[in-house]
Amino acid sequence: MRRIYFPAILIFITGIAYAQQTAVDSSKSVVIGEVKVEGNHRTHTGIILREMAVKSGDTLNIRSLPEKLEIDRRKIVNTNLFVTVDLFPTINEDSVRTDIRVVVKERWYFIALPVFQLADRNFNEWWYERKRDLRRTTYGVYLSYGNVTGRADKLRFLAEFGFIPKFEIAYSMPYIDKAKKTGVTVGTSYSINKSTAFRTWRDKLDYLSSEDINRRRSVTYVTLTRRNKYYTFHSADLRYSYASISDTIAYLNPNYLLNSRTAQRFFQLTYTFSYDKRDNVQYALLGESIGLQLSKIGLLPADDINQIYFYGSYRKYLSLGKNWYFNTGVRARLSLPKKQPYLQTVGLGYRNDLVRGYELYVVDGQDYGLIKNELKYRLFSFRKHFSFIPVKQFNTIPMAAYINTFADAGYVKNSYPEFSNTQLGNSLLYGAGAGLDVVTFYNILARFNLTFNAKGEQRFFFNVSREF
Incomplete structure (x- = not known):
């Protein structure tokens, strides 16, 4: 997952534009110029801009701009239309406004x-x-x-x-x-x-x-x-x-x-x-x-x-x-x-x-109630580009892995237990465990878990889910 950042040249040019300053003033504002979208060969530009809170003509604090752009980037990612999304701020030729480049790589639809x-x-x-x-x-x-x-x-x-x-x-x-x-x-x-x-x-x-x-x-x-x-x-x-x-x-x-x-x-x-x-x-x-x-x-x-x-x-x-x-x-x-x-x-x-x-x-x-808790540690997260793959929708592969531990509890109210001869209904259920989650492109998630429950059972469970 790429982070939003200002290139060094942006800070340098900004410093020239505001002589007497050798560093970016945290109280200074920037005016958003043109918001340009690149890489959307099929997707209408309006569909992408609809997700963005940052608009042309906005006046924003320079320190808050990277965070706001990262929030907008995440919203565009969550449309599930693109493999990658990046937002880059660049100084306009008039040295007064800051343009935003939205660079996307579309999925194979x-x-x-x-x-x-x-x-x-x-x-x-x-x-x-x-x-x-x-x-x-x-x-x-x-x-x-x-x-x-x-x-x-x-x-x-x-x-x-x-x-x-x-x-x-x-x-x-x-x-x-x-x-x-x-x-x-x-x-x-x-x-x-x-x-x-x-x-x-x-x-x-x-x-x-x-x-x-x-x-x-x-x-x-x-x-x-x-x-x-x-x-x-x-x-x-x-x-x-x-x-x-x-x-x-x-x-x-x-x-x-x-x-x-x-x-x-x-x-x-x-x-x-x-x-x-x-x-x-x-x-x-x-x-x-x-x-x-x-x-x-x-x-x-x-x-x-x-x-x-x-x-x-x-x-x-x-x-x-x-x-x-x-x-x-x-x-x-x-x-x-x-x-x-x-x-x-x-x-x-x-x-x-x-x-x-x-x-x-x-x-x-x-009726039922359920509470689920997870603590996880990120082992790695990267995005790798394979230039030898000719289809651009498949040549950039994100990959991340997380070690996780979890603890859940639930209760099911069964008003007619005789219909199913339930042993677990109307009693507290709780389970815990640890595992590994692997996340990759096109919304594929693989989970490997070792679990324990209140019955004293322990098992290894595996699951793969996806959302196209």
Whole structure:
């Protein structure tokens, strides 16, 4: 990650321009001249300038300028449109104003990848619980065409076959108005399952395997977004969902869709507020983030479900100096009514909502709270340019590695423990461990962790995540 700095010649010329001075006066101001953007062959200049608080004509304290430019650089990085971003201040020819050069290197926007991944919740469940069964994999193709019109829009297509066939297409346009504040996303997905997790029993997923299709799901949605300020986001998501299951699943778990139903249809409206002031959304070291979500599942009298939930999260990232960093955060989810379909019952164990050390468990419940803490040390961070690679979007590779230690605690409230015979619900969960994080380009993050939990278990866990 490059830092913003004034070249020596800038200070020298400034000294000449203000005779009688041999050093930069900390109280002196600079007037911002032209803000020039270079390297954006596809991206519209306005998309980049929209992220910058420093504008042409601003008068700023000379000592505060590098910090302000670094903040703007991070915001441009977080658009996920560029491999590298650098901002350079240069004295204008009139020796009065300071111009800003914004130099970017665009990503390779069209991504066509073969898909070969595990159908389980994570690599660790597949490795330890499913005995590394290669039949539990999906394969296909993932297509992502980013920055289609140069306005940070994206078209995605996914076709997966194998263990869980799935098809999805979505298009997002973050800015549809001149003010660049309002955006829209539309999409639809369809999936089928022959092998289906029909219940959670003793905090593990129970699967029904069959040669017949046991579940079908389809979702169609439209999402409106609003970004009034740099770090504040609002969204309203309206979707229609349909699910059907086999008679066998309804028999084995009458609560899967409640009351032994074999079909479920409903509209859902979700409002989300987020405040994201992290230095890097891929792997944050500084800043903070806040997320609030309120969702109503079932909007019409004819809908097969009537449920509401609230989700909130907060996380703070701090530098302790000398390459040491710390972050802490809390999350919580509350839902009503307490008797819910298994398909909509959400506890800890999915995605990143888990107590580390319990990666092999799913703790179902209607409400939960979670706190996560990390202390990490940066081993190295660099950006290497390989001139022999002809494709410029791939010839600059950033790489960083961090040793980390962590400690998490969580609690899941399960109002119907008899439905899952839970041993971990309604009790305090805590886990700790240490590991290594490796961060590289195109948002690829690899984690290697050794964890311990309150059950006295210790295991090695590995995970790779990415965001294209």
